Amino acid sequence: MKSTPLRIAAVAGAALTLTLAGCAQTDGGASGSESAADYPSKGIELLVGYDAGGPTDTGSRLIAEELEKKLDTSVTVTNKPSANSQVAYTELAQAEPDGYTMSAITFPSAIVTVLDESRGADYDRDSFAPVALQVVDPTAVAVAPDSEFDTPEDLVKYAQENPGELQATTTGVGSNEHFALAQLKEAADADIAPVHFADGSTKATTAFLGGNVDILLANVSDMQPLIDAGDVKVIGVMDAERSPFLPDVETFTEAGHDVEISSSRGFAFPADTPEEVVEEVSDAIGEIMEDPAFEEKMTQVGLAPSYKDAEEYAAYWDETEAQFSELLPLVQEEQQ
Structure with missing residues (x-):
């Protein structure tokens, strides 16, 4: 799996480097004192940028319930229904990249809020570490x-x-x-x-x-x-x-x-979240979605499973951004 580009300042001195190596500054890079090997040691918050009861919320809650079992920790869904998820994405981009804040990501909202300069988004594609795709709808x-x-x-x-x-x-x-x-x-x-x-x-x-x-x-x-x-x-x-x-x-x-x-729905961490953490959660979601019982739960609520792991989802994100970049002038023309 390809690592998210890191922006870690150079550290002078071999002794200091060894000290940091024993902390959470693993090859994936993130702030905090916890090693990625100990992840998770506390609950995870899952942001959803829409009202409770909608398909994005429903799919997220299905995943959250199963992730709690897979990761042996709590996964709390927090709804942030405002500005076509821009509030949730902003909060995600500003969160500590420690693996304890994740967000539902929907296309085209995560793409259009970046492409449309009038939205004034404080984030862009590089602000996020894609974890997994769940649904294409x-x-x-x-x-x-x-x-x-x-x-x-x-x-x-x-x-x-x-x-x-x-x-x-x-x-x-x-x-x-x-x-x-x-x-x-x-x-x-x-x-x-x-x-x-x-x-x-x-x-x-x-x-x-x-x-x-x-x-x-x-x-x-x-x-x-x-x-x-x-x-x-x-x-x-x-x-x-x-x-x-x-x-x-x-x-x-x-x-x-x-x-x-189509609308697609997946999940992401903030950029610079340790690669090991991203991979662990991505693999857990993949295992969940391979379970026929979980697939049945999704189809019962009208969600078509479409899993992609972190690397595949990152490529899909880039391809979809290119597609909507071409379509954006049509929407902007309609607004005039």
């Missing part, structure tokens, strides 16, 4: 059960003929859903107005169910309980292939519109 489009729209083409045709009349939920400016609407407008000339709910999917769903917004844009994982309750009609999935959770729902690609947007 395509965006789905839902309407009221009695809606006249049944397919992606129904929606596209109406939006083309009535630009800006329909409104759709997003989980914030620069969110996955915001990108989806911008991409749909670019690909199909379908103009749908975004209504932003920066604190996450729970409030967006509440507004939709209250009849205040025409269209619910959400991850596939958000949709299943609403489908079971008869509250929504899912008319399309923004992916190249049909979702195994919604096999009867047509994709926008099938309808002839090149719109593919």
Whole structure:
């Protein structure tokens, strides 16, 4: 596994070097007096930048419960629902790189808050040590059960003929859903107005169910309980292939519109967290996700497991950042 680049000041004197070698300044590098070999010796805090009850929170709590058993320590989930997770990411970037503060990382939020200079983020890609990817979750489009729209083409045709009349939920400016609407407008000339709910999917769903917004844009994982309750009609999935959770729902690609947007969720430590700690937690998450019983728990709540270890997740992060860098001008144009 590739180590996160370190910024450790040179230490003069062989005696001082030997002294530090006995402390936590291992080859992975981090502050504190504890050796990585003793990790963990206390509880871990897991930050989640969205409300409790949403898919990011649900997936994080499933992992936290199993990590407690694997690592033999407490893992406390702390919700920080603000600014499309920017508050949580800021806190993570400023935390001690000792392995005791971790955060759920969602794309595109962790990427867009960096790329969009107007956000004034105090962190960038190098502020984080990727640990593991957990979920890749395509965006789905839902309407009221009695809606006249049944397919992606129904929606596209109406939006083309009535630009800006329909409104759709997003989980914030620069969110996955915001990108989806911008991409749909670019690909199909379908103009749908975004209504932003920066604190996450729970409030967006509440507004939709209250009849205040025409269209619910959400991850596939958000949709299943609403489908079971008869509250929504899912008319399309923004992916190249049909979702195994919604096999009867047509994709926008099938309808002839090149719109593919997914949210992904994983975990990261602050940069300079010891490599041994990152690897230990990454491997633990991998073992958890290999367990068929855990996989069943995830699928029951509509989460599609998609594990990548720390090195693979780092490469995936960089690739995804490049993708959204190309899409960002579409979102910024829509805001003007």
